[in-house]
Amino acid sequence: MKDKQKRFFLSESEIPTQWYNIQADMVNKPMPPLNPATKEPLKAEDLYPIFAEELARQELNQTDAWIDIPEPVLEMYKYYRSTPLVRAYGLEKALGTPAHIYFKNESVSPVGSHKLNSALPQAYYNKMQGVTNITTETGAGQWGAALSYAAKVFGLECAVYQVKISYNQKPYRRSIMQTFGATVEASPSMSTRAGKDIITRDPMNQGSLGTAISEAIELAMSTPNCKYTLGSVLNHVALHQSIIGLEAEKQMAMAGEYPDMVIACFGGGSNFGGVAFPFMRHNILDGKKTQFIAAEPASCPKLTRGVFQYDFGDEAGMTPLLPMYTLGHSFKPASIHAGGLRYHGAGVILSQLMKDGYMEAVDIEQLDSFRAGVLFARTEGIIPAPESCHAIAATIREALKCKETGEAKTILFNLSGHGFVDMSAYDSYFSGEMQNYHVSDEDLSKFISSADALNK
Amino acid sequence: MKDKQKRFFLSESEIPTQWYNIQADMVNKPMPPLNPATKEPLKAEDLYPIFAEELARQELNQTDAWIDIPEPVLEMYKYYRSTPLVRAYGLEKALGTPAHIYFKNESVSPVGSHKLNSALPQAYYNKMQGVTNITTETGAGQWGAALSYAAKVFGLECAVYQVKISYNQKPYRRSIMQTFGATVEASPSMSTRAGKDIITRDPMNQGSLGTAISEAIELAMSTPNCKYTLGSVLNHVALHQSIIGLEAEKQMAMAGEYPDMVIACFGGGSNFGGVAFPFMRHNILDGKKTQFIAAEPASCPKLTRGVFQYDFGDEAGMTPLLPMYTLGHSFKPASIHAGGLRYHGAGVILSQLMKDGYMEAVDIEQLDSFRAGVLFARTEGIIPAPESCHAIAATIREALKCKETGEAKTILFNLSGHGFVDMSAYDSYFSGEMQNYHVSDEDLSKFISSADALNK
Numbered sequence: 056m057k058d059k060q061k062r063f064f065l066s067e068s069e070i071p072t073q074w075y076n077i078q079a080d081m082v083n084k085p086m087p088p089l090n091p092a093t094k095e096p097l098k099a100e101d102l103y104p105i106f107a108e109e110l111a112r113q114e115l116n117q118t119d120a121w122i123d124i125p126e127p128v129l130e131m132y133k134y135y136r137s138t139p140l141v142r143a144y145g146l147e148k149a150l151g152t153p154a155h156i157y158f159k160n161e162s163v164s165p166v167g168s169h170k171l172n173s174a175l176p177q178a179y180y181n182k183m184q185g186v187t188n189i190t191t192e193t194g195a196g197q198w199g200a201a202l203s204y205a206a207k208v209f210g211l212e213c214a215v216y217q218v219k220i221s222y223n224q225k226p227y228r229r230s231i232m233q234t235f236g237a238t239v240e241a242s243p244s245m246s247t248r249a250g251k252d253i254i255t256r257d258p259m260n261q262g263s264l265g266t267a268i269s270e271a272i273e274l275a276m277s278t279p280n281c282k283y284t285l286g287s288v289l290n291h292v293a294l295h296q297s298i299i300g301l302e303a304e305k306q307m308a309m310a311g312e313y314p315d316m317v318i319a320c321f322g323g324g325s326n327f328g329g330v331a332f333p334f335m336r337h338n339i340l341d342g343k344k345t346q347f348i349a350a351e352p353a354s355c356p357k358l359t360r361g362v363f364q365y366d367f368g369d370e371a372g373m374t375p376l377l378p379m380y381t382l383g384h385s386f387k388p389a390s391i392h393a394g395g396l397r398y399h400g401a402g403v404i405l406s407q408l409m410k411d412g413y414m415e416a417v418d419i420e421q422l423d424s425f426r427a428g429v430l431f432a433r434t435e436g437i438i439p440a441p442e443s444c445h446a447i448a449a450t451i452r453e454a455l456k457c458k459e460t461g462e463a464k465t466i467l468f469n470l471s472g473h474g475f476v477d478m479s480a481y482d483s484y485f486s487g488e489m490q491n492y493h494v495s496d497e498d499l500s501k502f503i504s505s506a507d508a509l510n511k
Numbered sequence: 512m513k514d515k516q517k518r519f520f521l522s523e524s525e526i527p528t529q530w531y532n533i534q535a536d537m538v539n540k541p542m543p544p545l546n547p548a549t550k551e552p553l554k555a556e557d558l559y560p561i562f563a564e565e566l567a568r569q570e571l572n573q574t575d576a577w578i579d580i581p582e583p584v585l586e587m588y589k590y591y592r593s594t595p596l597v598r599a600y601g602l603e604k605a606l607g608t609p610a611h612i613y614f615k616n617e618s619v620s621p622v623g624s625h626k627l628n629s630a631l632p633q634a635y636y637n638k639m640q641g642v643t644n645i646t647t648e649t650g651a652g653q654w655g656a657a658l659s660y661a662a663k664v665f666g667l668e669c670a671v672y673q674v675k676i677s678y679n680q681k682p683y684r685r686s687i688m689q690t691f692g693a694t695v696e697a698s699p700s701m702s703t704r705a706g707k708d709i710i711t712r713d714p715m716n717q718g719s720l721g722t723a724i725s726e727a728i729e730l731a732m733s734t735p736n737c738k739y740t741l742g743s744v745l746n747h748v749a750l751h752q753s754i755i756g757l758e759a760e761k762q763m764a765m766a767g768e769y770p771d772m773v774i775a776c777f778g779g780g781s782n783f784g785g786v787a788f789p790f791m792r793h794n795i796l797d798g799k800k801t802q803f804i805a806a807e808p809a810s811c812p813k814l815t816r817g818v819f820q821y822d823f824g825d826e827a828g829m830t831p832l833l834p835m836y837t838l839g840h841s842f843k844p845a846s847i848h849a850g851g852l853r854y855h856g857a858g859v860i861l862s863q864l865m866k867d868g869y870m871e872a873v874d875i876e877q878l879d880s881f882r883a884g885v886l887f888a889r890t891e892g893i894i895p896a897p898e899s900c901h902a903i904a905a906t907i908r909e910a911l912k913c914k915e916t917g918e919a920k921t922i923l924f925n926l927s928g929h930g931f932v933d934m935s936a937y938d939s940y941f942s943g944e945m946q947n948y949h950v951s952d953e954d955l956s957k958f959i960s961s962a963d964a965l966n967k
Contacts, residue, residue: 060523061589067516133517134597134892141590145664163619165892167931207889208601227683230934233941234888432690433663436590436621475623475931478686485689 061144063306065137071305072124075297076113077332078290078404079120080339083411085290085403087115088375089365091509097375105275105283107180113291122294125183128176131208135164135171136298140306145434147454154457155312155465156450159303159330161472162437166231168472169326170201170286173295177284178205188212188281190274192242192267194221195394196228197440197472198286203237216242216270219262221394227476242267249273249371264398265370265384272373287323287395288368288377288402296329299469304333307467314345314467316453320445321349321358321416322395324402330469335413347414349405350449352396352424354389354492357382358416360499363406366399366506376509379406383502389492391421392480393441399502417452419445420491425484427451428474440472441480517600519762521593527757528580530750532569533788534860535576536795539867541746541859543571544831545821547965553831561731561739563636569747578750581639584632587664591620591627592754596762601890603910610913611768611921612906615759615786617928618893622687624928625782626657626742629751633740634661644668644737646730648698648723650677651850652684653896653928654742659693672698672726675718677850683932698723705729705827720854721826721840728829743779743851744824744833744858752785755925760789763923770801770923772909776901777805777814777872778851780858786925791869803870805861806905808852808880810845810948813838814865814872816955822856822962832965835862839958845948847877848936849897855958873908875901876947881940883907884930896928897936 078084087096102111113122124132143156161169181189189211193199199215206213215237222229222241232239242262243250249269253260260266268285275283286292300317307313317334319327327349337343351358357380366381368374381400388397401409408414428444430451431437439447450468457464474481483489534540543552558567569578580588599612617625637645645667649655655671662669671693678685678697688695698718699706705725709716716722724741731739742748756773763769773790775783783805793799807814813836822837824830837856844853857865864870884900886907887893895903906924913920930937939945 061586062523064520067518130517171892204889204892208892226938227931227934230938230941231894231931234885234894234934234937236889429690433660433692436627436660436664438687438690473931475683475687475929476934478683478690478932481690482682482686485686 059144061142063140063309065302065305067133069305070132070136071298071301072129073121074124074294075301075333075336076116076120076122076294077336078117080336081407082339083407084117085407086378088377091372091376105272107184107186107282109180110177110291113294114289125176125179128179131175132298137302137306138163140303140310142310143435146431149430149434150451150454150458152454152458153461153463154454155463156454157307157310157467158470159299159467160470161299162470166201166204167475168197168201168440169296169299169329170198171205172298172329173286173292173325174201174205175208176295178202178209178211181282182209182211186211186280186282188214188278189284190214190271190281191284191286192216192264192271194218194264194397196221196225196232197395199237199239200228200231200235202284202286203232203235207236213237214274215239216244216267218242218264218267220390225476242270244270247273263370268369269371269373287325288398288400290402290404292325293328293332293402293404296325297332299326299329300331300333303330303467312465315464316346316348316466318348318350318446318449318453318466318468320396320442320471321351321401322398322442324405326469326471328402328405331414338413348449349414349416350419350445351416352391352393352445353418353420354391354494355382355397356418356494357399357401358409359418362503363410364506364510366509368400377403379403380409381503381506382499383505385505386502391492392477392483393424393445395442396445417449419448422489422491423448425481425489437470438474439470440474441477443471446471515600516766517598519596519765521758521761523589525761526588526592527754528585529577530580531753531757531789531792532572532576532578532750533792534573534746536792537863538795539863540573541863542834544833547828547832561728563633563640563642563738565636566633566747569750570745581632581635584635587631588754593758593762594619596759596766598766599891602887605886605890606907606910606914608910608914609917609919610910611919612910613763613766613923614926615755615923616926617755618926622657622660623931624653624657624896625752625755625785626654627661628754628785629742629748629781630657630661631664632751634658634665634667637738638665638667642667642736642738644670644734645740646670646727646737647740647742648672648720648727650674650720650853652677652681652688653851655693655695656684656687656691658740658742659688659691663692669693670730671695672700672723674698674720674723676846681932698726700726703729719826724825725827725829743781744854744856746858746860748781749784749788749858749860752781753788755782755785756787756789759786759923768921771920772802772804772922774804774806774902774905774909774922774924776852776898776927777807777857778854778898779856780861782925782927784858784861787870794869804905805870805872806875806901807872808847808849808901809874809876810847810950811838811853812874812950813855813857815874818959819862819866820962820966822965824856833859835859836865837959837962838955839961841961842958847948848933848939849880849901851898852901873905875904878945878947879904881937881945893926894930895926896930897933899927902927
C-alpha cells in the first residue's frame, strides 16, 4: 500500500455550497402526498402547521435542482465536513478482491452519524421562522442525538420521543441527547393522547417508530411555537443529505475514479439518497451506468418484497398519504439491532426511482450484517453501526463477485455511522444468541393489505 | 465566524515522518530506572525479557532527538492522521473570552482516542522481532481497545487484563476489544499467580491498574514469544505520542498562531507529553515562553501533592524502580470516572521536566471536569471522554482569566478521546449523585511513605 493515498478531504472552500434536489431532474416526478380525508394532493401550505415553511417548500420543490445551503448551516458543516473519503485497502486485502472499495466516513461527524447533515438545516429553518421548540421521534437514537445538538446550536428547545425498547436497552444514546440538553421521553408516554391511549390498552407496550411519530406530531400540533421534524423518509431530508454524495463526487475525482456501484443501507432512504443522488444525476442526465444498491434488512424488506402504493408514514395515521414502497403502516418489524432500518416504508423520491429502475435493492440477514461489520472492524479499525453493517455486507458481496469475475470495479459505500453505542449488539453476535428473522409471505400480505383501502 | 477557517488538516505528505525524543534535548536528563534488588541502573538489555528490544532501546535513548517512524506504521497513521486541529469558536463565544482556543482532536482516531498512536508502533516492533503474542493491562479500556486493533493489523494475538470494576461497569469497551479480536480477562484473574493470590486473600477484590500490570507482566514472562506492552507512563510511549504535537505545530502555523499555553489531562503523561514536547522543545532550545499545564484529578494528585522519588510502577513491585512524582505504589485512587487518570505515578521524563520547572500542574475536581465537558459538548458538539474533561476544565479556567485581564492568549489543548462509551458517567453527573473526592494529607503521607524505603 506504500505511497498510495488513503484518505481524501476537501478544503473548507471546496465544500459544496448547494444541495442537490434530484426531483428537478427526475423523468417521472414523484406523485403528490394526499390529504387522507379528501384524497386531494397536498400543497406546501398544508404542511405548514407541522413543519417549518421552508422545509415544507423544499419537500414539494420539483423545479430547482440546486438549493443554496444557508450560510449559518454551511458554517456549522465546516466543523466536521468534508468527511473523509477512504480507500478500504485493509478490507480489499482481506477479501482478495480486485475491486477498489471506497467508503465515505460519516461516522466522524461529532454526533457519530450522517444525521447531523439534516438536523442542522432543520433546526436553522425553524429558528429563522421564530419557532422556539422542536420535537421528533427517534429509534436507536442517532437522529435524536443529532437534532438535540443542532437545536442547541441554534438556541431551540428540543423534545425527543424515543421508542421505549431503545430507551431502556440503549441508555447511552438517551444520555447523549440529554448531554446535548434535550428532553427525552420514552414512547409511548403519558404526555400525549396517542401515548396514553396505547398505555391504557397495553401497559407493557414497548413502542415503535410509528407510535413515536404520532406522539411527536401531536405535541407539535398542541404546543405554541413548536414544530415537528423528521430525520429520514422525507424529500427535504434526502435533499440535505445530498452533501454526502456531492462531496464524494469531488473526492472520487481526487482519487481519479468514478464509482461503478454506490451502496448504502436503507431505512427511510436518507443516507442512501444522500450518497446516491449526486451520482444518479449523471445516470439521468449524462448516460452514466452506475449501479445503485440499497441494502435493507431481510426482516424489514420494503424494497425487495413490499408494494408501491399510498400509505401512512406513521402507525396512528396522522401523516399525509405517501406514494411509496411499503410493508403496510401496521407492519411490526422484528427486534433487529439496526433500529434505524426498522421502518415500514421508503421515501417518496426513492420509491419512484426504484419503480423506474434507477436503483435496485438487496436484503441482508442480521447475522450476515454483523459478520461483515466484524470483518470491517478488524481490517479498517472502525466499528460500524448495525445499520451501516448492512451496506458493508452488500459491498463485500459485490467485491467477492469481482473476485470471481476478475473485474476491478470501483465500489463506493456510505459508512453512515459508528457502533460505539451499539456494542451490546456485537456482544449478542459473539455470544451466538443473535438470530435471523424470517417474515412469511402470509404475514407480509396481511400487513401490506392494511394499506389497500387507502388506495381505493 | 463567517469565512474563518475552523479545522486544519495536513495532507498525507505533510504528516511528520519522525517522532521527537525530548530526552535528547533535556538539560537535566532523566535519572535511570533501577533494578529494585541491586539498585543498579538498568540497561536496555535488562528490559528485553519484558519489552520488544527496539522499544527498550527507545526507552533509554537520551541522544537521538529524532527517530524515524517505520514505514508500515506511517502507512497505518495515514488512515486517521493528521487528526484535525480545530478552533473552538463555539466554546470561545459561550465563555465570552478574548482567548483563541484550539484543540487537537484525537477522538476521531478509529478507536476513539490518542492511544492508537503508540499501539501501532508497539505492535509493529514486536512483530518485527518475531513475537507472536502481546499482552497489556487496561483500566477504562482506551489503551486495550487501541492495542487490540493494532495487534490485529500486524497479525499478533493480544490478551488484555482489564481492571475488574471497569470490566463489569464499562462492558462496551470490553466488547470493543473483543470485536477487534482480543482476549479480555477481568483482573484480578485466576490465570496468573499474582491474580490468584489476590483472589484467595480477597475474593471480592475489584482490581486496580497496578494489579493488572502485575498480571500482564507475569503472563509475558511465563509465555513463550509473548511480550508486555504499556500504554502510558513510559518514555517510548511519550515518544510515539509526539506525533500529536508535531502535527499541531504545523497546523498552528497554518492558522497563523503559536500557543501561549498547551494543556492536556494527565494520567501517566502520554497524551500530555505527546502534545507538549514538540512545543516545549522551543522553550528549551529557542527561548519560547509557552506555558505547559497538566490537568490532573484532585483525587489523584501526584503532580500537585506527590513527591519526586524512586517508586515501583505497579502495585506488586514487579517493575523496575522509576524516578518520578508519585503518591506511592500502594495509593488507592478514588473511583472517579476518568479511569485513565487513576494512576499513582508520572512518567520519568515528565517528572524531571516538572522538577526543573518546564511545566506546571493544576488539580481538577470531578464535578468541575464534567461541568466543563457538558459545556464543551453543547458548544462544540463532541462529547469528551471523562479524562479529556479535565483538560477542558483547565482550559476554561485559563480562558476566563483572559476574559478578566482582556488578554487574547492562544490556548491549545489536546482532546484525547471521546466519551461515547462513558455515558454512564454523564448520567451520574446529571443525576446529582456524582461527588468530589478529597484525599487527606494524613492518608497521602501514609501512601507516599510506602515508597520511602525504596529510596534508602
